Amino acid sequence: MKSKTAPGFGFGLGFMGACFSSEQDKSINKFPGNDCRTSLSGRSDLRRMQSSGSTPLASKNVRDLRQSPGYCNVDIFTYEEMRLATKQFRPDLILGEGGFGIVYKGVIDSSVRTGYKSIQVAIKELNPEGFQGDREWLAEVNYLGQLSHPNLVKLIGYCCEDEHRLLVYEYLANGSLEKHLFRRVGCVLTWSRRMKIALDAAKGLAFLHGAERSIIYRDFKTSNILLDADFNAKLSDFGLAKDGPMGDQTHVSTRVMGTYGYAAPEYVMTGHLTARSDVYGFGVVLLEMLIGRRAMDKSRPSREHNLVEWARPLLNNNKKLLRILDPRIEGQYSVKTAMKVANLAYQCLSQNPKGRPLMSQVVEILENFQEKEQKSQHAIVHNGGESLTLYEVPKDSANNPQEKRNIVKSEVERKELHQRPTDSRTKTELPSETDQRGPPDSKSGEESG
Incomplete structure (x- = not known):
């Protein structure tokens, strides 16, 4: 809470x-x-x-x-x-x-x-x-x-x-997602648990957006996602929630409120609020769960202060993505699935609101990921505390020796990358995010908050 x-x-x-x-x-x-x-x-x-x-x-x-x-x-x-x-x-x-x-x-x-x-x-x-x-x-x-x-x-x-x-x-016995995701030691958020939390939170947002008069949550972030004893996720804190546009309206104009790092860029710049603003916030949280870093972290090098600005360009690059994924969940996912989740985060974080998916589509995508993960052929083989992920070979490359060598090479590169010295991401925890306030929208007849 x-x-x-x-x-x-x-x-x-x-x-x-x-x-x-x-x-x-x-x-x-x-x-x-x-x-x-x-x-x-x-x-x-x-x-x-x-x-x-x-x-x-x-x-x-x-x-x-x-x-x-x-x-x-x-x-x-x-x-x-x-x-x-x-x-x-x-x-x-x-x-x-x-x-x-x-x-x-x-x-x-x-x-x-x-x-x-x-x-x-x-x-x-x-x-x-x-x-x-x-x-x-x-x-x-x-x-x-x-x-x-x-x-x-x-x-x-x-x-x-x-x-x-x-x-x-x-x-809710397990407190906030923020508490577990950024704790210094003893992280219990496995890959599968993170994906389940992402799906639960997406369902909550989709429900709000799908109401007869849509509701824009406006403050989607890790500290507002609470977890029960079984790590089922629930949205809390509706103090900033707002009615969405209705009729021919394309947006609601309002004072800029929320939290730095999570607010959609068009909302920060114009005060124009839509359901797609929440989709951006969801993308930020999904990125935090993938990488294990806070949306804003000034303890890191200046170019890495803002997680989205630093990480989004890397999400569509296989090698660079594997280098920045949270090392605490290494070996718990297939590269193929990680790439797909990263691509979803990339779309949610589009600078163009129309380029972001609807939350109902996000739910469908995450449910599809979960279903495929459960049915996939890869397995985790544990040996003396070490884990090795056996990746499913694509059907069209089953008889292609070169493709098989590339898969093995990719896995070796991933292991080598994670064996390199890491930074102090788990050693320093920042206070909660700074809240942002902006001036009222200057257009006449628009709401003030």
């Missing part, structure tokens, strides 16, 4: 008294007071998760929300219940902290609320002095209260009492 992003203050949302699989276009303005009052305008074009009667009117504040049917399976907690769940916010239960506040591990059971089935939770307490405000808090309640998908973190409930703002999520 750890994150140090300074969230933005722009999105469209509204509270509805029922569960939905997409969300509506609403604008929010904060009013003084302790009851989270908001001003709502716009129309609803939601697609329901469950069939029921007519769409209820939008709730104007949390008090109205409590009196309405509410979100399905989202509970409203008192601050005292939050204190009990975290043992009075005990310091040793802190899971992480950042500009938003602090995240605690907690338990909600019958001692917290009579008759409540015991469940482990992660409780995020908003810091009133921090980067996030009521808008981001309300965005998370709104989006996660209405959305349900295996690859989105589940919102258990929330607390909005006096000045207190807390969110209660399902507890």
Whole structure:
């Protein structure tokens, strides 16, 4: 749950008294007071998760929300219940902290609320002095209260009492992808596990983009991808999420928010936001998983500070790609598959948004990779702690001695490259990424956030 992003203050949302699989276009303005009052305008074009009667009117504040049917399976907690769940916010239960506040591990059971089935939770307490405000808090309640998908973190409930703002999520035992991918020692992210995480995250984004009114996540990065006990990945932190374009609109114009290294170049330059902006962020994370480096790393030589600028030109070169792949997963993949995944990252990172695939296509591609990997003929032969990957010979080269020699040569080169001295990538871990803020788009009539 750890994150140090300074969230933005722009999105469209509204509270509805029922569960939905997409969300509506609403604008929010904060009013003084302790009851989270908001001003709502716009129309609803939601697609329901469950069939029921007519769409209820939008709730104007949390008090109205409590009196309405509410979100399905989202509970409203008192601050005292939050204190009990975290043992009075005990310091040793802190899971992480950042500009938003602090995240605690907690338990909600019958001692917290009579008759409540015991469940482990992660409780995020908003810091009133921090980067996030009521808008981001309300965005998370709104989006996660209405959305349900295996690859989105589940919102258990929330607390909005006096000045207190807390969110209660399902507890995900393995924390963030960032924590595991960039840990100094003992990395447990195998090649197959990384590919599964990439597929899970892609499914989460594809779900958001495929809603009746698309939702742009806007802050896709390793620290926002959480892992459960079985390393199933789920997207978290919807504070920057925003309604996508609708009708004849090609984009949404907004203030530039997010994290350096992950934001799409056209979004940074113009403030024009589309679903393809998320595809770029996905490409950055896929690249991080392939190479084992952070998107921004100033501890490296200057030309390698920005991972995409340094690595993208190398992704379509077999020899250079093998030289830069994460040595911690050496021998766990076929060169053929690694090349295909690298090519996918290359496409996602296209400077031209139209050159990037849709997330639904990314899901299809990754599923195809996974299926072929499971059915492939190569195997790992372990001998005294050493591993050798037996690569499948292409059908059209089965009877070609020269092709066979090239495959063997390629494998020998790969081994030699990884035997060379490595840099200190695992010795120095940087703080979380610097957040970026940009000026509002100057075009009249465009949204400010």
